[in-house]
Each structure stands twice: as structure tokens, then as C-alpha cells.
Amino acid sequence: xxxxxxxxxxxxxxxxxxxxxxxxxxxxxxxxxxxxxxxxxxxxxxxxxxxxxxxxxxxxxxxxxxxxxxxxxxxxxxxxxxxxxxxxxxxxxxxxxxxxxxxxxxxxxxxxxxxxxxxxxxxxxxxxxxxxxxxxxxxxxxxxxxxxxxxxxxxxxxxxxxxxxxxxxxxxxxxxxxxxxxxxxxxxxxxxxxxxxxxxxxxxxxxxxxxxxxxxxxxxxxxxxxxxxxxxxxxxxxxxxxxxxxxxxxxxxxxxxxxxxxxxxxxxxxxxxxxxxxxxxxxxxxxxxxxxxxxxxxxxxxxxxxxxxxxxxxxxxxxxxxxxxxxxxxxxxxxxxxxxxxxxxxxxxxxxxxxxxxxxxxxxxxxxxxxxxxxxxxxxxxxxxxxxxxxxxxxxxxxxxxxxxxxxxxxxxxxxxxxxxxxxxxxxxxxxxxxxxxxxxxxxxxxxxxxxxxxxxxxxxxxxxxxxxxxxxxxxxxxxxxxxxxxxxx
Amino acid sequence: xxxxxxxxxxxxxxxxxxxxxxxxxxxxxxxxxxxxxxxxxxxxxxxxxxxxxxxxxxxxxxxxxxxxxxxxxxxxxxxxxxxxxxxxxxxxxxxxxxxxxxxxxxxxxxxxxxxxxxxxxxxxxxxxxxxxxxxxxxxxxxxxxxxxxxxxxxxxxxxxxxxxxxxxxxxxxxxxxxxxxxxxxxxxxxxxxxxxxxxxxxxxxxxxxxxxxxxxxxxxxxxxxxxxxxxxxxxxxxxxxxxxxxxxxxxxxxxxxxxxxxxxxxxxxxxxxxxxxxxxxxxxxxxxxxxxxxxxxxxx
Numbered sequence: 001x002x003x004x005x006x007x008x009x010x011x012x013x014x015x016x017x018x019x020x021x022x023x024x025x026x027x028x029x030x031x032x033x034x035x036x037x038x039x040x041x042x043x044x045x046x047x048x049x050x051x052x053x054x055x056x057x058x059x060x061x062x063x064x065x066x067x068x069x070x071x072x073x074x075x076x077x078x079x080x081x082x083x084x085x086x087x088x089x090x091x092x093x094x095x096x097x098x099x100x101x102x103x104x105x106x107x108x109x110x111x112x113x114x115x116x117x118x119x120x121x122x123x124x125x126x127x128x129x130x131x132x133x134x135x136x137x138x139x140x141x142x143x144x145x146x147x148x149x150x151x152x153x154x155x156x157x158x159x160x161x162x163x164x165x166x167x168x169x170x171x172x173x174x175x176x177x178x179x180x181x182x183x184x185x186x187x188x189x190x191x192x193x194x195x196x197x198x199x200x201x202x203x204x205x206x207x208x209x210x211x212x213x214x215x216x217x218x219x220x221x222x223x224x225x226x227x228x229x230x231x232x233x234x235x236x237x238x239x240x241x242x243x244x245x246x247x248x249x250x251x252x253x254x255x256x257x258x259x260x261x262x263x264x265x266x267x268x269x270x271x272x273x274x275x276x277x278x279x280x281x282x283x284x285x286x287x288x289x290x291x292x293x294x295x296x297x298x299x300x301x302x303x304x305x306x307x308x309x310x311x312x313x314x315x316x317x318x319x320x321x322x323x324x325x326x327x328x329x330x331x332x333x334x335x336x337x338x339x340x341x342x343x344x345x346x347x348x349x350x351x352x353x354x355x356x357x358x359x360x361x362x363x364x365x366x367x368x369x370x371x372x373x374x375x376x377x378x379x380x381x382x383x384x385x386x387x388x389x390x391x392x393x394x395x396x397x398x399x400x401x402x403x404x405x406x407x408x409x410x411x412x413x414x415x416x417x418x419x420x421x422x423x424x425x426x427x428x429x430x431x432x433x434x435x436x437x438x439x440x441x442x443x444x445x446x447x448x449x450x451x452x453x454x455x456x457x458x459x460x461x462x463x464x465x466x467x468x469x470x471x472x473x474x475x476x477x478x479x480x481x482x483x484x485x486x487x488x489x490x
Numbered sequence: 491x492x493x494x495x496x497x498x499x500x501x502x503x504x505x506x507x508x509x510x511x512x513x514x515x516x517x518x519x520x521x522x523x524x525x526x527x528x529x530x531x532x533x534x535x536x537x538x539x540x541x542x543x544x545x546x547x548x549x550x551x552x553x554x555x556x557x558x559x560x561x562x563x564x565x566x567x568x569x570x571x572x573x574x575x576x577x578x579x580x581x582x583x584x585x586x587x588x589x590x591x592x593x594x595x596x597x598x599x600x601x602x603x604x605x606x607x608x609x610x611x612x613x614x615x616x617x618x619x620x621x622x623x624x625x626x627x628x629x630x631x632x633x634x635x636x637x638x639x640x641x642x643x644x645x646x647x648x649x650x651x652x653x654x655x656x657x658x659x660x661x662x663x664x665x666x667x668x669x670x671x672x673x674x675x676x677x678x679x680x681x682x683x684x685x686x687x688x689x690x691x692x693x694x695x696x697x698x699x700x701x702x703x704x705x706x707x708x709x710x711x712x713x714x715x716x717x718x719x720x721x722x723x724x725x726x727x728x729x730x731x732x733x734x735x736x737x738x739x740x741x742x743x744x745x746x747x748x749x750x751x752x753x754x755x756x757x758x759x760x761x762x763x764x765x766x767x768x769x770x771x772x773x774x775x776x777x778x779x780x781x782x783x784x785x786x787x788x789x790x
Contacts (some may be wrong), residue, residue, distance in 0.1 A: 010749035020521035286508030338520040
């Protein structure tokens with residue numbers, strides 16, 4: 001099975017360059033300034049403060065976005081509380097109709113949402129077009145279907161909504177995370193106050209416009225923008241019944257401390273440092289492709305990214321040389337170009353964080369690889385990077401980098417790789433590549449991770465629950481599990 | 491029978507689902523403007539313009555040869571790579587193509603089924619080579635392959651390769667009859683190690699003929715062999731590629747799998763009869779701005 005690789009290598013320096021193929025952005029409408037969406041209307045922030053939303057690929061300001069302070073959050077929670085009574089008493093069938101309408105409108109406006117998502121967040125248009133937006137619509141469709149069937153989801157139990165949910169989402173999948181949060185909450189009869197991440201507020205605000213157009217009763221969904229302080233105001237607000245947070249483990253811990261002793265319920269979906277494991281009997285070419293997809297999807301800004309690669313030692317050379325070659329054909333650049341595979345890093349801060357890890361790898365003396373092409377001069381870009389022979393104790397193998405950086409380790413036996421894969425405070429996801437079904441099942445039962453993918457990676461579906469073990473959080477989103485966390489089940 | 495020079499039991503396994511998913515991704519590449527024109531000209535220059543019918547006549551072959559050399563009057567475009575005919579038409583093609591760089595490929599070895607013995611297949615091959623074929627497109631014995639007689643298949647290819655002399659040998663796996671991706675990989679490795687200059691998907695007589703996933707996995711077999719030996723092997727998907735867009739997707743797949751060195755008709759061919767006219771149509775559109783009636787393009 002072991003294939004010795006010689007010095008022969010393929011030449012990807014091409015004479016046939018693809019012409020730029022930018023997705024047109026003439027059809028989108030972005031306002032210069034966005035207010036807070038409270039009680040069905042856009043209202044100015046009490047402080048009058050606005051912050052800039054920046055296109056990470058050009059470093060240009062796209063729009064100004066309102067900064068919500070405690071008073072604004074309070075107004076939003078009050079609006080949500082007011083709406084809760086009528087909304088929760090509405091029949092499930094009626095609630096479902098509204099949610100179906102939201103889903104259909106997202107599909108209708110998919111192109112505009114996709115382009116704005118890429119402009120605001122830096123992700124390649126082919127991902128926002130083919131993954132983010134269709135999946136967001138799918139989540140609304142899925143939970144719309146549950147709205148009038150809650151009694152069947154939990155047979156012989158009676159269920160009631162929790163009340164007002166405070167929802168805080170990250171910048172890596174802005175619209176999709178909003179959908180993950182809003183759809184199950186309102187399907188169950190709750191009302192919500194949602195805060196998008198400060199670097200990527202725009203699609204949530206466009207969603208607010210869409211929700212208005214769908215005629216959803218005022219106050220059922222409120223969207224307040226801002227940074228950590230705004231989030232803290234939501235977490236600490238007395239009249240919130242449930243906190244749903246997706247983001248870093250660091251902030252997750254702060255939230256958990258803040259709500260201890262209160263009767264607020266919580267779901268936390270936090271960081272990850274997933275092991276992606278290739279056995280020597282795997283289909284190597286497909287595994288290599290899966291590893292690439294596992295770590296470079298969305299510039300590696302994915303909490304379930306397969307950031308630690310474990311390769312069985314007999315196939316180490318083959319896998320490493322194929323990964324290097326594959327990196328040469330990954331196209332990094334303008335997120336709006338349809339041929340871009342890896343877009344811009346979401347923000348300057350995140351780019352600095354990633355660069356600090358690259359520096360740390362260098363200091364450790366790790367062998368590394370980056371493709372030979374050049375990055376765009378402007379904008380926040382980072383080359384996809386591989387680090388070889390990384391130690392289990394290395395900072396790079398232990399901490400979540402949240403960027404296009406893959407560490408590679410080898411293993412000899414099944415027991416060894418299980419021990420190493422589980423030896424992390426995180427436990428969100430894992431990947432296993434093998435041609436043997438029995439091996440895949442054995443691994444999936446022993447890996448401490450919320451999701452284990454076998455011979456594939458980064459597959460999402462609204463019907464499938466998602467969530468973590470250990471410091472990757474608790475509670476599940478998606479599927480019937482995603483309903484349970486928004487209901488009181490008697 | 492000789493021992494295979496590699497362990498057939500340990501040929502790489504293929505995950506069909508992952509393979510199809512990867513092949514699908516090449517189709518999302520958007521090839522526009524100059525890149526499109528360049529790609530279309532390259533594709534045209536990689537075509538083995540083919541006629542393989544019982545009703546082929548000398549006249550038809552002569553016309554096709556003229557088309558091969560002059561695909562369309564008034565357009566600045568390259569010739570196709572080769573014409574592909576039955577052995578008894580090779581002489582006619584030789585005459586018609588005199589002085590041009592267009593190569594002559596001939597199918598042989600009891601094409602398309604391969605249901606004959608080695609002696610007949612050798613005779614078939616010799617006839618084509620002696621009549622002036624530059625390239626021989628042989629078929630493998632699928633029956634023997636399915637029976638697990640891999641050495642037989644290997645020896646047959648090696649023997650035919652010897653009989654080809656200077657002619658380059660393309661080995662048709664007829665992937666539509668092999669059943670699984672794993673089998674296609676096995677057959678690719680057998681053909682490559684037995685001395686194939688090219689591996690080719692299909693005869694065009696069986697459905698499915700060439701598909702992107704099957705071509706991708708054969709390109710990967712070529713890649714693995716190159717990385718081990720430094721020797722380049724050519725690839726020819728054949729059958730079912732009839733429009734420009736599909737041809738460009740194949741070129742994207744080729745470029746992103748094997749790189750720049752394979753992007754010439756020395757190492758990549760399209761086996762097609764209708765593709766050339768669609769490429770001409772598209773190139774005319776690029777030049778004139780509108781789609782021309784197909785009546786302006788010769789049908790041969």
C-alpha cells in the first residue's frame with residue numbers, strides 16, 4: 001500500500017488562465033446606514049452611534065451600522081415580550097405559514113443575499129451561493145414544517161415555548177447562523193432578540209427587511225447590532241428566558257458564568273479542533289479532497305473545521321505530497337469571482353490572529369508549506385498553509401486557529417489515533433477516512449465529538465442535529481433536537 | 491502468462507461518492523472571454539475527429555479529412571489532432587491527409603467488442619499500422635477482465651503494443667462495461683503498466699461512454715504513475731462529449747488534476763464526432779456576437 005513518492009511533481013504554472021468571472025453586484029441594494037430592527041420597525045440607536053462594516057477583500061466601508069446599547073436592547077426585549085403572548089397563542093399552522101413565507105422569500109432573493117454575504121464577510125461567492133443561502137432557506141422550510149407538529153415530536157408530553165430568546169451569532173456564516181437560531185425558536189412559539197457579529201451585520205439586516213415583507217407580526221423577531229457590549233446586554237437582561245450562542249469558547253464561558261444562578265436556559269455552540277483521520281485503506285484521492293474541503297472551506301472559519309489531520313504513517317508521503325499539489329490549484333482571491341475557492345479573511349483582527357499562529361509555527365521550527373501563487377495586494381488574505389510533523393503538545397495542534405491552517409500528525413495504531421484525537425478540550429466534530437465500514441463505525445463510537453463524518457466532511461442538513469462535547473458546548477441545533485432546546489417539555 | 495509488474499490486489503480503492511462530488515466541482519468553474527476562446531481552440535486541437543460506422547464510405551472519410559485540416563473557412567483556428575477511422579479506411583485517410591500534421595488513428599483488435607482471439611487482433615493491428623496509421627485505438631478483453639484474468643489482459647495489451655511499432659497505442663477500457671470505479675482503476679493500471687501511450691474511456695458504442703468522474707479517476711491513475719515513474723501517459727475520453735461547455739469542463743479538470751504539461755494534443759484527446767461543429771459555432775459567436783445558423787457550418 002505504501003507508495004514511495006519520488007521527486008516528480010506536476011506543473012500547475014499554467015498557460016491557460018481563467019479570465020476574471022465576477023458575479024455582478026449591480027442588482028443588490030445596500031443602504032448607507034442601518035438602524036436597529038425593533039418591534040417591526042427600523043429605529044435609531046439611542047446613543048446615535050454607528051460603526052463601519054468593512055469589505056474584507058477591498059478594505060472599503062460598505063455601510064454604517066447602528067450600535068445598540070443597554071437601553072436599545074431593553075427596548076428590543078420589551079418588544080419581543082409584548083409580541084410573545086399573541087405569537088405563542090397563534091396556532092402552529094399559522095406560525096408555520098409565516099415561516100414558510102420567510103423561506104420562500106429567501107429563495108427568491110437568494111442572489112442578492114449571496115452577493116452581500118460575500119461582500120460583507122469575504123467568503124467565496126460559490127459558497128454563499130451554493131451553501132450558505134440555500135441552507136438558510138432549508139432551515140426555515142424545515143422548522144416551518146414542525147410548527148404545527150410539536151405534539152408529535154414529543155409524544156405523550158405537552159410542550160410550551162420558553163418566552164423571549166436572546167440569540168448571539170458569529171461572523172463565519174452570518175445568514176445561515178441567523179436561520180439556525182431564528183427558525184426553531186419562532187416555530188416553537190418563542191420571540192427573539194438576535195445580535196449578528198459586528199463584522200457581518202448586513203445579511204441579518206437584510207433578513208429584517210425580508211421578515212417585514214413577509215408580514216411577520218411586529219416584535220417576533222428583533223435584530224440589534226453591535227459588538228461584545230451589546231451581546232453582554234442581551235445575556236444580562238432580566239427578561240430573557242433563553243440564551244443561544246454560537247461563537248468562541250472564551251465568550252461561551254463568560255456567558256455561562258453570567259447566567260449561573262438565573263433560570264435562563266442556554267445552548268452554546270463553541271469552538272472546535274477537529275481530528276480528520278486517514279487510514280491506509282482509504283480512497284486516498286477522495287480523502288485528500290475531503291481534507292482540503294474540511295479545512296479550507298470558508299477560509300477555515302468553521303467551528304467544525306478538520307484542522308488536525310492524522311495520517312497513518314504508511315501513507316504519509318503520498319498524502320502530504322498530494323495535499324501540496326492540491327494547494328497549488330486552490331484559487332485564493334476576489335470573493336465575488338465565481339472561480340475563487342478561498343476568499344478573504346473576515347477581518348483584520350482575525351488575520352492578525354492567524355498570522356500570529358503562523359509565526360508561532362515558524363518559531364517552533366515546524367516544516368510548513370504554502371502554495372507558490374501571490375495573494376491580492378489589497379484586502380485581508382492568507383495563504384492556505386500546511387504544517388508537518390506537528391507535536392500533540394504544539395500550540396498549533398491544541399488551539400483553535402479559525403483560519404486556513406492545517407496541522408499534520410501521523411499515527412500507527414487505531415488506539416493511538418483515538419487517544420490523540422480525543423486529547424483536546426474540544427469535541428465538536430471529527431472525520432474518518434477508510435474503505436472499511438466496520439472501522440468507520442468503531443471510530444464513530446469512540447471519538448468524543450458531536451458529529452463524526454465518514455468518508456466525507458462538512459455536510460450539513462437541517463434535519464441533522466449539530467453540537468458539541470466538552471468545551472465545544474452543549475445543546476443541539478437542527479433536527480428534532482433543535483426543537484427541544486426551545487421548549488418547556490412537561 | 492507473465493506476472494503483473496504491480497500488485498493488482500492493492501490498486502488504490504476509489505470512493506464513488508467522493509469521486510462524483512469532486513468531478514462535479516469542476517463544472518462550477520466559469521470560463522469566459524479570452525479564456526473561453528483559448529480553451530475552445532485548445533479543445534478543437536485535441537479532437538480525434540471520428541467516424542466508426544458500418545456505412546462509412548471512402549467519400550465520407552475524404553470529406554472528414556478535409557474538415558480535419560480546415561475545420562471552418564474564414565476562422566483563425568487550429569486543425570483537429572487526428573481522424574479516427576476503421577482499419578480499411580486508413581489508406582484513404584493517409585492519401586487525403588498528405589502533407590498535413592493531422593494524425594491518423596485507427597481502431598483495431600476486433601473493435602468494438604474485442605471478441606476474438608489474439609492472432610486476429612494482431613492481424614487487425616498490423617493491417618492498420620501497415621496502411622499508415624499513426625495511432626492504434628485497441629479495446630481490452632472485458633470478459634477476461636471480469637473473470638479475473640488480469641495477466642491475460644495485460645499480456646494482450648503488451649503484445650499489441652509491440653505490434654504497433656512506432657504507432658502510439660491508445661487502450662480503450664470501455665468503462666461502461668467495467669461496472670465499478672474500482673474496476674476502472676484496476677484496468678487503468680493494467681493498461682498503463684502494459685505499455686499504453688494513452689488510456690481511453692470508451693468505444694462510443696456503449697452507454698455510458700465518457701463521464702467526468704470516470705475520466706477524473708483515470709487522470710488520477712495517470713498522476714500516480716507519473717509521480718512514481720516520471721513517465722507521462724495520455725488520456726482520451728470518448729463518446730458523449732458533444733458540446734463546448736462540457737469540453738471546457740474537461741479541460742479545467744485536466745488542468746487542475748495533471749497540470750500544464752498535459753494541456754496539449756500530445757497528451758489529451760477528445761474522441762468525438764459532433765464536438766468540432768459546436769466549438770466552431772461558439773467561436774463564430776465570439777467573433778460575430780450572435781449565434782450563426784448551423785447551415786453555415788459544414789456537416790460531414
